[in-house]
Amino acid sequence: MNTESLDTELIALLDRIGQQDEVALKALYDRTSSRLFGLALRILGQREWAEDVLQESFLAIWRLASDYRASLSPPMAWMGMIVRSRCLDLLRRRQADRSQLTQVLDDEYAETLEGDSPNPLDSTQASQQAFALHQCLGRLENRQREVVSLAYLRDLSHSELALQLRVPLGTVKTWIRRGLDQLRSCMARYA
16 A cells, blocks of 8 residues: 555544544554554663553544644654654653652762761761651552562562562552652651
């Protein structure tokens, strides 16, 4: 099939999706998902992440199809931009999550590691913070404590955690978010 007839077919599917036609969404998915998945995989480099992004992208296509204008871009280019944007969003979120955690840890370690040997005050403060963290971690539900520990101490991704723990990805993300929120508020009491 040549590019022009493919574009015509995809434009027609997007028009139907814009009218909330689920059958058209399935047809569009069957027709384009392998190419869009390949794009996500090239950008992200990890299959699990690319699968997540592909799913998010098709949800976005479902929501945005009524806004698509064939006069502005070919359908594959439009969908490719959605996939690319979702990939970059994921990479930014992962980098921000890691940099925020490492910044906090770096700040704490910088205070305790000034000079060649620790002074007693720094050692005492570090012990108090370790005690506070231990207490706060102890207040988390077992599963929340487990995923937070694995995510940040072993540097496992959400997808890796879901596979290892054999639970849905959304559940892992919820446990981590809730666990970190509880840790934040608990640690604030010790500050």
